[in-house]
Amino acid sequence: MMKIRYIALWAVSCLFIACNEESDFEEVEVVEETPELTSGSADFSTYVSLGNSLTAGLTDNALFIAGQQNSMPNLLAAKFSLVGGGSFTQPLANDNIGGLLAGGEPLEGFKPRLVFGGAGPEDLEDVVGPVSPTTDIVLNNPAGPFNNLGVPGAKSFHMLFNGYGNLGNLEAKLANPYFVRMTGSTPDVSILELAMAQSPTFFTLWAGNNDVLGYAISGGDGTDPITDEALFNNAINGLVATLTSAGAQGVMANIPYVTTIPHFTTVTHDPIDPEENNFADLVPTLNAFFGALNQVYDFLGESERAITFNDSVNNAVVILDEDLVDLSAQITGVLNANPAFPVFVQQLGLSEDKAPVVATLMGNAYGQARLANEDDLLVLSSRRVIGEVDEFSTNALKSFGFPEAMAAQFSTNGITLPLGDKWVLTPEEQDEIKTATDNFNATIATAASSAGLAFVDANAIMQNLANGGVTDGDYTLTGSLVTGGAFSLDGVHPTARGYALLANEFMKAIDDTYGSNFEDSGSLYDIGNFPTNYSPTLR
Template sequence: MKQVLATVLIGTLVLSSCKPKYEKPESSAGDLDATRFVMIGGSHTSGYMDDALYYEGQQYSIANLVSAQLQKVGSGPFYQPYMSSNSVGVSGQGMSRFKLGYKTDCLGVTSLSPVRLASSGDVAAFGSNVYNSSQAFGNFGVPGMTVTAVNFPSYGTLNPFFGRMSSSTSVSVLADATASNPTCFALFVGIEDILPYTQKGASSGTFTNTTTFSSAYEQIVQTLTANGAKGVVSLIPDITEMPYFTTIPYNGLNLTPDKVASLNAIYNPIGISFQEGPNGFMIQDPAAGAFGVRHMVAGELVLLSTPLDSVKCNSMGSVFPFRSEFVLTLDELSLIRAQIADYNNAITAIASTYNLAIAKPNEVVKNLQSGIVYNGITLSAKFVSGGAYSLDGIHFNPRGNAIVSNEFIRALNDKYNASIPAINAVNYPSVTFP
């Protein structure tokens, strides 16, 4: 018996001595010189969320989150053009940021909804320049900035978001971004080249054509890499997969029998009929026969800008068809998605030419459509409750920004043999409920 016990004890000691030990991988910049990092982009880069630029959102900007991880592998201090910490924020239209609050609709029903924090935004912020020559900014995310605007002289006189942070009234964003001679960069531009057109239901304006886009994009990359800097460029997500475009169902016209009878009396003479339950909203469409109206069909999108009180109480979307500015038809969506694909093909080709890493936040946006599980937490593109987007339905919230930031980190690690630590997005806030 003693011999058996001794054998078991020895075996246990042998097994214990062979137990693998987990060693945390060392952080490393690999082939990347992370000393001076800058990021150029539009509103998503700046920390714009809840339809405004404001202090807390800037703290969780993609640029700031990526920089924090790069600092673990040798990057220096990172400065941002912060709004005042007590600011209500400011949108491109001069409005304050959204918060989640209670709102009563035209039917007298009170429910949670995005509401403005104040009656007007902090437009005074545009009158005060925050540039500091001793603390050169690293975040050159400028809300509303297109690819062609990045190297446009005196851009600050056209866009107050850059005007408040530029070194002079005559400088371009690219000139200020490269003044510190960055050794590492990230480029996340292109969304604004098509977003305004898409947000207007493809009813007005236009988008940057591919040739102009590609030429301007390469000029930016050529300037950023001229002194040997390495970096990452980003593909453009399909913005039509964001909650702003996917929240209201195309067949959200739910009808009771009396409503069916009323609408059939109006529309049956022109060959359009309704049924009890869900129906496609009515929209204006010049191509829809002599009367230019029709039902929406599966795959078409109703924009979040649609005045829902008018839908509920004033027969908008039924007796009075939606105007083009509130919807995206299949033809319009096909055009928009093809344009995004053309932009991404141009970005991919330029990245190959200049041997740069490619981040793919477009995959994050696509996966959020069906939902993802991240460290045990389910996230989706569902408006408000999905956990990834802010209250404007286009920009991410802090948690969403953390997930997208990891795409930039992953791309840098893969391309430059680096071990930049990933972000645990669960540690970042989502939508705050009252």
């Protein structure tokens, strides 16, 4: 680094004048001049970004213009343009509402963005009233080619999959609507092929998050399994080999642990406040009901499964744990064999002849039930269902002759109805995810090192956010939802400020590998210039 210093040459002066008094010397300010920005050996002339929602700019559970403009790749491209980088085109949405349409009809699962409702994340429509998304994957797709090829929901192997952007494959769930917007007249082209068609000189590749995240967000219920390790390895190595085949340089990043993001750390295992909704008044009735079940657990040698509630402290939710031995048949059998059970059923307000039905229902409901503990992770979306009456369960109980009010009482999520697998990550499921993440990250690190690419340890960054925070300039971001500043309202994707933080980390990695000087030249972003929240009125 070149430094220009204006220094009082007092030592030389003393040869000519008397220097006996302290006042003979004047302090002169030292001025340091930062060096001019240089790209080093990096060639940013054609930059493409491959990845998923984290590189697409998705935030607040939706893809919309403002979020895309503050996407990490777009922020990087703006800095690259200062040292020879070319234009950077993104497949911008049509509005700042979020959500997707297909032929004018809302596409299931792609809703408008979340906004802050005063206490936490809320659906945009719940705050401002009805809104009308305008981004339609059939009627108004943008024209490419696109430099930002981040496709929300894409797993590693999807990036090599032909037909992933073909509208005709959507019904069979073999296509991704976000990628449909990018393929234009070549619907069967792959993400990788679109990248290579631009002859990139520089790329960023942040892939693999969805290979474990899909399983985690679904509570490990099996509907979105962790990617097979061999398939993942082949995909990552294939992507890197092709992207670098013509000499392109680049940066790769690894996969964060799910335990570091607020989607899994915001809802505690004991969210039931006895002072809310008069819950304390229900505790005696609940404990009387579960007392009969707890006696069965004791009889079966499973007393640790006992379910009790407290009227003075927060209560844990009741969950379904599929790793527990299923005691459904045993519970039903013990209850049916107990001569006092029909009396208990009558105390519930049912006729004595309902005893066998109630025994079977209790066995099925609580055969793998237990109270959640601090080792369990509840997904963020569980906050919307805990304490709410489950309509399906209510209707099922009504079909067995339960009065509607009683059916509802026995169908309260997390209290009388155990939370299903999709709402909770048990320790066993967390271990599965961590093992896969570690293995996948080893593959990513080896691929980056072998190809001479820059590398960003996103996992370490996210762990630091979760454990005290990360300071950048005058701001410290943490992993807390809403107040932490790093994560948007969906608890998974960064805020604009979080994306700026990541862009800075990518530039630092580029400096280390390619000899650029984004950091030393003062060219990193001031993350304080980026918002942590978008107004509900933004359209």
